[in-house]
Amino acid sequence: MKLTVWTYEGPPHVGAMRVATGMKGLHYVLHAPQGDTYADLLFTMIERRNHRPPVTYTTFQARDLGADTAHLFKDAAQEAYERFRPQAMIVGASCTAELIQDDPGGLAETMGLPIPVIPLELPSYQRKENFGADETFFQIVRALAQPMDRTTGISANLIGPTALGFRHRDDIEEVTRLLGQMGIAVNVVAPMNAAPADIARMGAAHFNVLMYPETAETAARWCEKTLGQPYTKTVPIGVGATRDFIAEVQAITGIDRAPDESRLRFPWWSASVDSTYLTGKRVFLFGDATHVRAAARIARDEMGFEVVRLGCYNREFARPIRALAKEFGVEALITDDYLEVEAAIEAAAPEMILGTQMERHIGKRLGIPCAVISAPVHVQDFPARYSPQMGFEGANVIFDTWVHPLVMGLEEHLLTMFREDFEFHDAAGASHHGAKAVLRDIAAGGQDDPSPKDRPEFSQKTREVPMPEAPHMAKDGGAVIWLADAEKELRKIPFFVRGKAKRNTEKFAAERGVAEISIDTLYEAKAHYAR
Amino acid sequence: MTDQTPMPPERGCRATPVLKERGQHEVFCGLTGIIWLHRKMQDAFFLVVGSRTCAHLLQSAAGVMIFAEPRFGTAILEEKDLAGLADANEELDREVARLLSRRPDIRQLFLVGSCPSEVIKLDLARAAERLSAIHAPNVRVLNYSGSGIETTFTQGEDACLAAMVPVLPETQEKELLLVGALPDVVEDQALSLLEQLGIGPVRCLPARRAADDPAVGPNTVFALTQPFLGDTHAALIRRGARHIAAPFPFGEEGTTAWLAAVAAEFGVSAERFEAVTAAPRARARKAIAAQAAELQGKRIFFFPDSQLEIPLARFLTRECGMEAVEVGAPFIHQAVVGPDLDLLAEGPVIAEGQDVDRQLDRCRAARPDLTVCGLGLANPLEAEGLATKWAIELVFTPVHFYEQAGDLAGLFSRPLRRRAILNVEAAE
Numbered sequence: 001m002k003l004t005v006w007t008y009e010g011p012p013h014v015g016a017m018r019v020a021t022g023m024k025g026l027h028y029v030l031h032a033p034q035g036d037t038y039a040d041l042l043f044t045m046i047e048r049r050n051h052r053p054p055v056t057y058t059t060f061q062a063r064d065l066g067a068d069t070a071h072l073f074k075d076a077a078q079e080a081y082e083r084f085r086p087q088a089m090i091v092g093a094s095c096t097a098e099l100i101q102d103d104p105g106g107l108a109e110t111m112g113l114p115i116p117v118i119p120l121e122l123p124s125y126q127r128k129e130n131f132g133a134d135e136t137f138f139q140i141v142r143a144l145a146q147p148m149d150r151t152t153g154i155s156a157n158l159i160g161p162t163a164l165g166f167r168h169r170d171d172i173e174e175v176t177r178l179l180g181q182m183g184i185a186v187n188v189v190a191p192m193n194a195a196p197a198d199i200a201r202m203g204a205a206h207f208n209v210l211m212y213p214e215t216a217e218t219a220a221r222w223c224e225k226t227l228g229q230p231y232t233k234t235v236p237i238g239v240g241a242t243r244d245f246i247a248e249v250q251a252i253t254g255i256d257r258a259p260d261e262s263r264l265r266f267p268w269w270s271a272s273v274d275s276t277y278l279t280g281k282r283v284f285l286f287g288d289a290t291h292v293r294a295a296a297r298i299a300r301d302e303m304g305f306e307v308v309r310l311g312c313y314n315r316e317f318a319r320p321i322r323a324l325a326k327e328f329g330v331e332a333l334i335t336d337d338y339l340e341v342e343a344a345i346e347a348a349a350p351e352m353i354l355g356t357q358m359e360r361h362i363g364k365r366l367g368i369p370c371a372v373i374s375a376p377v378h379v380q381d382f383p384a385r386y387s388p389q390m391g392f393e394g395a396n397v398i399f400d401t402w403v404h405p406l407v408m409g410l411e412e413h414l415l416t417m418f419r420e421d422f423e424f425h426d427a428a429g430a431s432h433h434g435a436k437a438v439l440r441d442i443a444a445g446g447q448d449d450p451s452p453k454d455r456p457e458f459s460q461k462t463r464e465v466p467m468p469e470a471p472h473m474a475k476d477g478g479a480v481i482w483l484a485d486a487e488k489e490l491r492k493i494p495f496f497v498r499g500k501a502k503r504n505t506e507k508f509a510a511e512r513g514v515a516e517i518s519i520d521t522l523y524e525a526k527a528h529y530a531r
Numbered sequence: 532m533t534d535q536t537p538m539p540p541e542r543g544c545r546a547t548p549v550l551k552e553r554g555q556h557e558v559f560c561g562l563t564g565i566i567w568l569h570r571k572m573q574d575a576f577f578l579v580v581g582s583r584t585c586a587h588l589l590q591s592a593a594g595v596m597i598f599a600e601p602r603f604g605t606a607i608l609e610e611k612d613l614a615g616l617a618d619a620n621e622e623l624d625r626e627v628a629r630l631l632s633r634r635p636d637i638r639q640l641f642l643v644g645s646c647p648s649e650v651i652k653l654d655l656a657r658a659a660e661r662l663s664a665i666h667a668p669n670v671r672v673l674n675y676s677g678s679g680i681e682t683t684f685t686q687g688e689d690a691c692l693a694a695m696v697p698v699l700p701e702t703q704e705k706e707l708l709l710v711g712a713l714p715d716v717v718e719d720q721a722l723s724l725l726e727q728l729g730i731g732p733v734r735c736l737p738a739r740r741a742a743d744d745p746a747v748g749p750n751t752v753f754a755l756t757q758p759f760l761g762d763t764h765a766a767l768i769r770r771g772a773r774h775i776a777a778p779f780p781f782g783e784e785g786t787t788a789w790l791a792a793v794a795a796e797f798g799v800s801a802e803r804f805e806a807v808t809a810a811p812r813a814r815a816r817k818a819i820a821a822q823a824a825e826l827q828g829k830r831i832f833f834f835p836d837s838q839l840e841i842p843l844a845r846f847l848t849r850e851c852g853m854e855a856v857e858v859g860a861p862f863i864h865q866a867v868v869g870p871d872l873d874l875l876a877e878g879p880v881i882a883e884g885q886d887v888d889r890q891l892d893r894c895r896a897a898r899p900d901l902t903v904c905g906l907g908l909a910n911p912l913e914a915e916g917l918a919t920k921w922a923i924e925l926v927f928t929p930v931h932f933y934e935q936a937g938d939l940a941g942l943f944s945r946p947l948r949r950r951a952i953l954n955v956e957a958a959e
Contacts, residue, residue, distance in 0.1 A: 001580075001606045001622035003630060010587040033646045035560025035679025038588045040907030050914030052907065059556045062649065062680040076555070083888060095582035096646035096680070099613070124582060125610045 006338040006358060008313035008376055012122035013094045014039050015132025018215075019140070020090060021053040021163035025195035026140075027086035028055045029077045031069075031097035031104045046379050047164055056080040060097070070102045074111060077104075081113055088144065088196035089113065090136060092120035116196065118143045128336075130214040130288070130314050133162055137191050138218040144196055147227050148203040154253050155185040157205040157229075159219060160212030161192035166291065166375040168192060168212070170388035175209060175236065178391050181259035182249065191215075203227045207252050211235065211390070213290055214314060237294035239266050239302055239395045264392035266399045270302060278304055278403070282500060284350035285310035286333065286341055286359055287374025289317030291389070293324055295354050295373045298398060300328065309333060309348045311341075313356075338362075349499030352406060357381070368499075369405030373398075480509045486517045504529045536784055537849055540876035544841075544858075545869055547881045554886025557907055558836060558861060559923075560679030561687025562643065563592045567927065568691055569602040571712040574638040574740050576630065577603040579677070580623065580653060581645030592923075602637070604630070608647055619653055620661075627662055631670055638669070638741040641691060644676035671741065673698065683861040685759035685837045685926065688712055692736055695744070696766035699736075702746035707733045707793065708772065710764075711757035714929040715739070721756070721780075721932055724790060727807045730797045736763075747772050754793050756780060756931060758871070759838035761864040778870045781839075782846035782936045783815035788870070811933035818937025819850055825944040827852035832899035834908065835859035835885050836922035842871045843903075843925065843939075844879065851940050855879035856897045859890065901943060918946045 009015075013030060020028040021043050030036070037057050043049045058076040060069045077091065091104040105119020118139050122132050137159075158175055161168035169192075176186050187205035188198045202223065208231040210220045220231040230252050236245035246258055269275065283305045285292050289312040299305040311333025312321045318334045325332035333344050342362045345353060353363045353370040357378040363370030372381065373389075388394040482490070493501050501522070508525035509517050562585055565577045579585050586605035606626050612619040623642075631637060640662070642655045655674040662672040675694040677687040692710065707730055709721060718735060725733050734745030736753075749771035755764060758779050768774065777792035778785045787808060794804050831853050833840040840860045847853040855875070859882040865872070872881075882890070887908075894902055895915070902912055902919045909919040920943055930939040 001608060001612050001619065001626055003578075003604050003626045004583075004586045004607050005601060005604050006590055007583060007586045009583075010591075011583040013584075014587065033560070033679040034556040034558060034683060035562070035588065035646070036584060037555070037557050037907060038559055038563075038592055040557070041905070042591055044908070044910040045906050048910060050910055052911045057555050059554065060680065062678075065650070065680070079888075095584050096650055099647060099650045123610075124584070125608060125613060128583065 004337075008336050008338070008356065008358065009129035010039070010042075011095055011124050012127045012129060012132025012135070013092060013124065014042070015129040015134070015215075016090065016092060016120055016122060016136040017043070017053055017055055018129070018133050018162040018164050019136040019191045020055060021049070022161065022165075022168075022192040023054075023190075023194050023196075025087040025197070026054060027080055027084050027089050028053075029073070029080050029089060029091045029104070029108070030055055030057050030094055031073050031092070031102060032057045032059070032094035033096050034059045034061065036094050036096075043163055046377060047382055048379075049163070053163075054084065054086070058097075060100075065100065069097075069100055070107055073102055073104055073107050077108055077111060077113070081115070086115065086196075088116040088118065088140070090118045090120055090140065092122055093124075095124035098124050116143055128314075131316065133215040134218050137162075137216055138222060140191070140196070140199055141202065141219045142222055142226075144199040145202045145223065145227065146200065148201065150206055151185065151187060151204050153185055154183070154255065155187040155205045156249075157187050157202050157208045157223075158189045158211055159191075159208050159223075159231075160210060160214075160216035161189065162212075162215050163192065164375075164377060165192075165212065165215070166288075166377055166381055167387060167389045167394075169382075170386050171211060171390040171394065173386070174388040174391035174393055175211065178236070178242070178246070178259045179209070179249070182246070182253075182255055182257045184249070184253065184255065203229075205229060207231060207249075209249075213317070214288055235290050235294055236390045237291065237394060238298040238398070239264065239392070240297060241294055242391055242395065259392070261392060264395060266302065266392075266395040269396075269399050270304070275304075275403075278406075281305045281352055281406070282308045282348075282350045283352045283354055284308055284345050284348050284359075285373075286312070286345075286353070286355040288312055288314055289321050291374035292321065294389075296324060296328060298395075299354065302395075303399075303402065305352075308350050309344060311335065311344075313341075349503050351497065351500065352402075354402065371402045371405055480506050480517060481515060482517045483519075486519050486522050489519050489522055501526070536787070539874055542877040543873040544875045544877055544879070544881055545865070545872040547872075547877060549863060550880055550882040552882060552884045552886045552889065555888065556683070556861070556885045557834070557887040557905055558885070559592060559684040559905070560588070560646070561677035561682025561684065561690055562588060562645065562679075563684055564677065564687030564691065565589060565603045565643065566592060568688060568712055568737070571715075572639070572737050572739065572741075574636060575602060575641060576634060576637045576639075577641045577643055578627065578630065579603070579605040579643045579645055580648045580655060581605055581608065581643075582647045583607055585645045585647075602634075608651075613651060619651075620658060623658055624662065624665070627666075627672075631666060638671065640666075640670055640672045641694070642672065642674040643687075643691075644674065644678055646678045646680050649676060649678045649680060671698070683835075685757070685839075686762075686862070688757070689760045689762045692760060693762040693766040695737065696747065696763060696770060699744055699770070700746040702748040703750055704732070704746070704748070705750040705752070706745070707731070707797070708745055708747065708751055708753040708767070709733060709735045710753050710755050710760055710767070712737055713756055713931060717929045717931050717935060720934055724807065724811070724932070725793070728790070728794055728797070728799050728803060730793060730799065752796055754789065755867060757839075758842050758864075758868050759862075761862070761867055764864070764867060774866075776866070776870055778845065778874060779839075779842035779868075780931050781842050781939060782850045783812055783819060783933065784850055784874075785842065785846055785871075786815065786932050786936065787812060808933075815933040815936040819940045822937060822940035822944040823851040825947050826940065828854065829900035829947065830854045830856050830897070831943075832856045832894050832897060832902045833858045833860075834887075834890060834894075834902065834904040834922070835861040835882070836903070836905055837926050838862060838864075838868075839922075839925055840903070841868045841875065841881075845871045845875045846939065847943060848876065849874060850936075851943070853901075853943075856899050857882060857890075857893060859883075859885065861885070901947060903943075918950055920946050 043053045058072045091108045108117045188202050208229050210231045223229045234245040236242040307328050313336040322332045353359045354373045356374050360370045505525040644655050659672045659674040673694045675690040738744050747770045751772035754775045775792050778788045780786040780789040844855045844858045857880040863883045912919050929935045
């Protein structure tokens with residue numbers, strides 16, 4: 001039993017729903033109690049879908065449990081077939097139905113429906129949403145795809161995009177365009193927008209583009225083995241990764257045409273002098289493994305940030321993420337515990353978070369800017385405008401998205417120079433953001449920083465500073481204490497670097513066995529860490 | 532009653548044969564009630580013993596995540612808990628101990644049963660007793676089921692309140708008990724109206740804090756403020772309390788009838804009743820009139836959701852001039868919504884339970900001007916050209932009593948007004 005407040009992933013049958021809802025002509029009969037229909041609103045509200053997910057829930061109740069729940073399932077499956085006339089059906093159980101062991105797959109088989117019925121075994125008490133999507137897509141592909149003649153021209157399947165995916169809609173368009181400019185046709189996109197009949201002709205493609213390993217890696221491996229289709233290993237998110245992806249496609253296909261780069265603005269936007277202020281910004285990365293991997297490379301190599309910690313919530317990818325963290329010289333954070341992520345962010349005191357909607361809220365609480373790079377999704381992650389993450393336009397989008405939450409170059413300097421100004425101070429926030437500025441109380445000498453995060457830490461009344469994170473220990477084992485003057489000086493440092501300054505100074509003091517931090521310690525530490 | 536209130540219909544819907552349906556239910560389970568109950572009861576924590584699905588529902592149901600540390604969580608059952616029950620109890624004790632040590636402000640803890648915990652027959656009643664003994668007197672531990680196999684949406688609140696009734700202290704006093712979780716602002720308005728009428732003492736269930744829990748006994752009379760409290764109604768009657776049956780306090784007419792029933796019980800004079808209610812009644816009528824112009828003559832179709840459907844249909848047909856086509860409710864408790872059924876003129880289909888696909892067929896055939904439905908159906912129906920009102924907003928918005936009557940009508944007129952003002956056609 002594990003106490004959970006917020007979850008990064010839903011149960012595995014929600015993953016199966018993401019596949020079914022993305023597809024056309026497929027119906028999912030889910031043995032589930034009343035209430036599990038809540039999952040419909042993920043698609044109709046968050047993604048604004050204009051159709052109900054193609055899911056029939058058997059809706060068994062307590063009074064059915066003593067009697068026959070199996071016939072409920074069969075009736076529901078029969079009615080769903082007659083009403084919706086799908087090309088194929090997937091059948092399975094949600095967490096509760098798994099416990100009553102009705103075996104939906106076996107029941108459906110006895111019904112003799114004239115369409116393929118694909119049983120799903122999704123262990124609800126062990127696995128989660130991404131597994132559910134990956135396994136469901138794999139089972140559908142395994143049941144329906146056949147080896148067949150390749151298309152005359154070189155073609156690819158794009159696999160992995162699902163309903164409720166982070167920017168999947170626009171990534172499909174961008175990757176299709178990239179391939180098109182190389183002279184490669186798209187054979188099938190799946191599961192998104194594919195009908196079972198389309199899955200059946202996946203074998204005609206020369207190779208697969210594995211867009212999201214989280215949802216299609218098992219299917220990609222199966223296609224490689226059974227259909228002889230190689231698949232791409234690079235996910236084209238970021239400038240470098242997109243170029244690597246193109247090289248990989250060229251190697252697979254023998255095509256040497258490259259896509260047009262004339263609309264790629266990211267490299268110049270990043271190189272232009274206005275972006276100098278981005279240098280060495282300390283960023284914390286958390287999300288699904290694929291997006292974190294891509295973001296780490298963009299952050300370090302293309303934005304000039306410093307990655308202070310990275311991690312993912314999907315344990316299936318723990319190994320590659322640990323390897324990536326090692327390459328970046330940081331410790332990997334592999335957890336699906338929201339409180340653990342929050343504690344890790346607080347301890348790392350980054351200047352920016354690149355995370356999910358969960359980290360956006362953590363950032364809000366801690367006063368750290370955050371850009372969203374990964375699922376789990378929120379209604380804001382389905383913008384009306386074209387907003388891919390992949391390809392060259394995706395890189396442009398990422399540059400804008402990541403820069404937006406930050407206080408910009410010259411404004412940052414002004415805040416540093418005139419840090420006591422009563423209306424243009426750091427608690428007022430970046431000037432291009434919508435939130436209402438908080439005026440300082442002039443009578444209080446402009447000293448009272450209303451930032452909620454800092455207030456309890458730097459109470460005027462005590463000389464000891466209570467630390468939210470584990471305090472650094474001086475060599476004699478005692479906690480490092482901030483003297484009042486140093487504390488006051490620290491508060492003059494703008495909020496977006498204050499966390500770093502505080503942390504560096506404490507580390508500096510602890511390493512030297514200094515028990516009390518004075519103004520001198522603060523500036524000695526600053527000199528020590530100066531780049 | 533003034534001359535502006537329409538006469539009760541010649542034939543109401545109390546005797547209308549109910550269309551009973553079963554099939555796919557497109558409704559939330561009772562766990563959803565935690566979303567508002569944990570805000571209402573400020574020293575309570577709701578611990579769902581369930582699966583990842585339960586946790587995912589709770590964070591998805593409200594459409595938002597409440598990131599001020601929520602006073603609810605899910606103890607997610609894992610493979611090893613399913614293997615042996617003794618183990619699950621130990622695990623639960625450990626998680627509760629950890630939780631309470633982290634949140635010393637918690638005074639009542641609800642262990643909330645879910646579909647998986649019910650199916651594996653995890654005995655949460657015994658667990659609650661055991662944990663109460665361990666953590667008394669600081670924390671009282673109660674249990675109820677919010678599982679989808681037993682409860683529909685607002686029935687979760689009913690189950691929670693019904694679980695509290697047996698442990699409420701005993702009293703011989705004649706007291707009025709208001710039953711149902713209301714937004715604080717609305718509860719304060721109700722208390723103020725009752726005070727002006729000279730009715731008291733008045734207690735509320737649930738109380739905002741455990742220390743303020745009401746007592747109950749043979750001289751308690753209670754009035755429900757929510758129509759979905761059938762089990763709580765029964766539990767209070769078992770404690771000897773007496774129910775004041777009345778239409779629910781939605782709209783001017785409903786509020787007046789509800790107050791009048793309570794006032795009659797407490798012997799309030801007609802003059803005093805008139806003096807206290809005249810001004811807010813006039814305000815409510817004016818506020819409703821401003822919205823009703825858009826609702827007049829429009830046809831409305833209710834999918835079952837919160838059990839508010841029958842009282843709301845009564846309000847919309849009698850005070851806003853709408854015509855009800857179908858009024859679906861997950862359950863119909865005659866003893867609770869009978870007075871509202873009496874006032875709802877014969878005509879609409881009254882449906883209980885659901886087979887969502889068949890109901891959608893009826894809805895599409897009827898082409899109502901406004902459909903009240905859950906979030907899973909709203910956008911798909913809008914895309915088919917049918918205007919919708921999300922039912923969940925009716926539970927999450929202050930809608931009771933006089934001062935909210937206009938807002939309540941506004942919830943229904945806004946989707947119609949919005950459709951009327953949107954114009955993305957080229958100007959030609």
